[in-house]
Amino acid sequence: MKITNIRTSILKAPLKNPFITSLRRVDSLEDLVLIVECDDGSVGYGEGAPTPVITGETMGSMIAAIEYIKPFILGLEIEDFNTILNNIHTRILKNTTAKSALEIALYDLKAKSSKQPLYKLLGGTQTKFRTDITISMGEIEKMISDSLDAVKLGYDTLKIKIGDNPQKDVERIIAIHDALDENITLRLDANQGWTAKESVTLLHALEKQDIIAEFIEQPVSADDIDGLKYIKERVQTPLLADESIFSVKDARRLLEMQAIDYVNIKLAKTAGITQAIELADVSKEFGVKCMIGCMLEGPISVAAGVHVASAKADVITMLDLDAVSLLASHPVNTSIVFNESEIILSENVGLGVTF
Numbered sequence: 577m578k579i580t581n582i583r584t585s586i587l588k589a590p591l592k593n594p595f596i597t598s599l600r601r602v603d604s605l606e607d608l609v610l611i612v613e614c615d616d617g618s619v620g621y622g623e624g625a626p627t628p629v630i631t632g633e634t635m636g637s638m639i640a641a642i643e644y645i646k647p648f649i650l651g652l653e654i655e656d657f658n659t660i661l662n663n664i665h666t667r668i669l670k671n672t673t674a675k676s677a678l679e680i681a682l683y684d685l686k687a688k689s690s691k692q693p694l695y696k697l698l699g700g701t702q703t704k705f706r707t708d709i710t711i712s713m714g715e716i717e718k719m720i721s722d723s724l725d726a727v728k729l730g731y732d733t734l735k736i737k738i739g740d741n742p743q744k745d746v747e748r749i750i751a752i753h754d755a756l757d758e759n760i761t762l763r764l765d766a767n768q769g770w771t772a773k774e775s776v777t778l779l780h781a782l783e784k785q786d787i788i789a790e791f792i793e794q795p796v797s798a799d800d801i802d803g804l805k806y807i808k809e810r811v812q813t814p815l816l817a818d819e820s821i822f823s824v825k826d827a828r829r830l831l832e833m834q835a836i837d838y839v840n841i842k843l844a845k846t847a848g849i850t851q852a853i854e855l856a857d858v859s860k861e862f863g864v865k866c867m868i869g870c871m872l873e874g875p876i877s878v879a880a881g882v883h884v885a886s887a888k889a890d891v892i893t894m895l896d897l898d899a900v901s902l903l904a905s906h907p908v909n910t911s912i913v914f915n916e917s918e919i920i921l922s923e924n925v926g927l928g929v930t931f
């Protein structure tokens with residue numbers, strides 16, 4: 577199976593509602609689909625969404641990175657997988673989402689060549705999962721009604737986006753908490769919106785009301801490692817690192833410092849599946865559980881995340897793979913059935929992508 581061509585295509589899909597965090601607002605999805613073709617007619621699909629405020633990539637830079645890598649992998653055999661991966665990751669630095677899209681397509685091909693679903697190739701067995709859903713940041717009444725709507729659709733875990741105003745954030749969380757049944761789990765994501773001191777004050781205010789979220793995600797700047805440690809030492813609410821951890825190296829540093837409780841793995845940060853799996857393994861070494869998350873991205877790359885979740889189900893115990901459910905419509909089928917909070921993996925080979 578020799579790689580003969582790599583094509584790119586832009587996927588556009590409308591959202592049900594605008595996606596609003598402390599870093600950005602998105603009104604419709606636009607991401608990059610990769611089609612890797614082989615000499616035997618096999619085709620592998622990959623995908624990634626540019627998220628400039630997190631990975632520094634744009635649609636233009638992703639396409640340019642793929643074009644740059646292309647000559648280093650055209651003509652190579654899929655069976656020579658490690659050489660291909662090595663060329664992707666050493667010929668150009670960073671560009672993690674572009675590399676992830678490429679890795680996803682190559683793993684799709686590798687699984688197809690061994691005639692099995694990707695999760696089985698990766699050693700997974702679990703085929704049923706539950707994901708949370710994101711509640712966009714906004715006015716309190718709107719956040720409450722969005723939360724109640726999500727619960728009606730069957731979600732029992734909500735990820736609440738906050739981070740633009742610490743005082744308002746406390747009010748939002750208390751109001752949402754009070755409006756929901758006790759059995760609904762809250763995850764809080766401040767997307768780097770607070771300082772370390774604000775985080776402690778705010779979380780103490782919530783804890784005083786007996787509101788202890790499943791975790792607080794990335795309250796401080798990605799590079800504020802000392803801030804994470806400062807918070808962890810002072811609050812009861814578990815601390816999850818997202819933007820602070822792209823690589824295994826980033827994770828090791830935080831885990832050795834005992835600065836966090838959980839790791840958020842995203843393929844767009846880890847430059848694909850290979851390092852995502854390594855990140856799960858390193859977390860396990862430290863006895864730390866992981867969540868697998870996604871950017872606002874499309875069905876192919878979210879499906880790849882589910883396959884990774886299956887492969888590392890012992891350590892990836894939380895899923896934040898709601899991006900497909902946020903889309904009003906899209907033209908792609910994969911091996912995954914996304915039915916609101918339930919995600920079910922089928923036995924289709926590879927990622928099971930059809931258009």
Ligand SMILES: [Mg+2]
Pocket residue numbers: 765767793794818819
């Ligand atoms: Mg996050």
